Amino acid sequence: xxxxxxxxxxxxxxxxxxxxxxxxxxxxxxxxxxGIAGQHGTTASSFCSxxxxxxxxxxxxxxxxxxxxxxxxxxxxxxxxxxQELEDVADRFAGRHDHEVAxxxxxxxxxIHPDGCPYIGGAIxxxxxxxxxxxxxxxxxxxxxxxxxxxxxxxxxxxxxxxxRPWLV
Numbered sequence: 173x174x175x176x177x178x179x180x181x182x183x184x185x186x187x188x189x190x191x192x193x194x195x196x197x198x199x200x201x202x203x204x205x206x207g208i209a210g211q212h213g214t215t216a217s218s219f220c221s222x223x224x225x226x227x228x229x230x231x232x233x234x235x236x237x238x239x240x241x242x243x244x245x246x247x248x249x250x251x252x253x254x255x256q257e258l259e260d261v262a263d264r265f266a267g268r269h270d271h272e273v274a275x276x277x278x279x280x281x282x283x284i285h286p287d288g289c290p291y292i293g294g295a296i297x298x299x300x301x302x303x304x305x306x307x308x309x310x311x312x313x314x315x316x317x318x319x320x321x322x323x324x325x326x327x328x329x330x331x332x333x334x335x336x337r338p339w340l341v
Contacts, residue, residue: 197332201253202265203231206288207246213276214239215266217331219251227318229298232311240312250289251298255325259336296323
């Protein structure tokens, strides 16, 4: 089966799209990378599993961001799905403390996986080897095969309408 290019449809208003997306709760992760190009991390909520055969994950990264460049060069990334109690870590990697702390990893419990990617303590971590990267609009859609998995959480950190939201049972 192949994917055929379709005629480009009329695109809806950006503001309407952003407004609708704000109403959808998302699980929060920190995407990290490490390797020849260096180490970095950023907060992301646009990620998902792709396949179980082989185990694969997808993350969307702003194409002009430092993390996108480093993931592309390093060829690996780690999705660190955060538990509810790590809002401060999500804020740190979203850049909210960059004016106070130059190294986003400083003071954050983390280790370095043998593949070079940092992983965040207390998170579920999906260590991925990049297998494809495709630009779509302002973002890179990056797919990786999961080469290692660790951790567990009971209540994921969620984000909706511009704020963190408690996970309700």
